[in-house]
Amino acid sequence: MLSVQGVSVGYGDAPAVLREISVMVRPGRLLALTGSSGAGKTTLLNAMAGLLRPQQGTVTVDGQPLRDRDHAVEQRIVLIPQDNGLAPILTAAENLQVALVADGVTPPEALRQTAATLDQLGLSDQADQLVEELSGGQQQRTAVARGLALRGGVLLADEVTSELDAGNRQRVLDLLRDEARRGTAVVFATHDPEVAAACEAELHLVEGRAEIVRD
Structure with missing residues (x-):
């Protein structure tokens, strides 16, 4: 299980973009990560993926503090980035x-x-x-x-339906739901309210803070 506890994240010496974020990413569920452009969705996913070290708080996987991206890969955390990678x-x-x-x-x-x-x-x-x-x-x-083929225990997807038509968007949602049924914990960052509504839980980011909309 991926756990984010009291995490604040920023870049360099700049003020934290996200402050005191806490969320449990549970196996077998789709968690929608929502918020306006610039709200910090990608920043939070990058912290969950081991690409950003929190300024405070902890990201843990099965109780182990996440050290970096290499450790995240070892722990089967798969990231589908917004720029596709x-x-x-x-x-x-x-x-x-x-x-x-x-x-x-x-x-x-x-x-x-x-x-x-x-x-x-x-x-x-x-x-x-x-x-x-x-x-x-x-x-x-x-x-x-590629993300699905890697069969991770945690799958982080960053705006992966933003350029898709309705049919392909539904296809991706169905496949991500199938991954969750397989036991994968899926976090899906999206600005699309219909996509968010298709997920079992929702964490909304606003002004650097998190609000649990559905759990």
């Missing part, structure tokens, strides 16, 4: 395969899992296209496919 000079399939092999999957199994996951996202026809040739929505779905 894909290698533009690789194909959609290669982006998944490289991540899977680096995660210890054998090359033949990585090929199989890549094909299956891209198919789930409706991307089979784009598997051999370079990422830089894909549309923004296709890149988002490729990033989601």
Whole structure:
């Protein structure tokens, strides 16, 4: 279980962007992280992913303080970043395969899992296209496919439906819900009220503080 307790986060010597945030990210549930642009959604996800060290408070995984991103990866915390984090000079399939092999999957199994996951996202026809040739929505779905293929215990998704049409948005939501049913703790940062309403719980950020809307 991922736990955020009394966390304040900032950048450099600037005042904290988020102050005294506490939330439990429970396995088997979708937690919507909402708030206006600039409210700190990405900042909080980065702290949960080990990319930002809190100025105060703690982020723990199964009771262990989260040290850094390498430790987060060891603890099976998968981040799908807002900028998708894909290698533009690789194909959609290669982006998944490289991540899977680096995660210890054998090359033949990585090929199989890549094909299956891209198919789930409706991307089979784009598997051999370079990422830089894909549309923004296709890149988002490729990033989601990579995140799902890695099978984390915690999945952090940052605005991963912002460029999708209604059909593909629902497809991604359904797949994230399936991940939660598998026992994954899913945190979904979004500005879309319909997406937030589809999640079991909601944490709303406003003026650097957090309000639990649904739990």
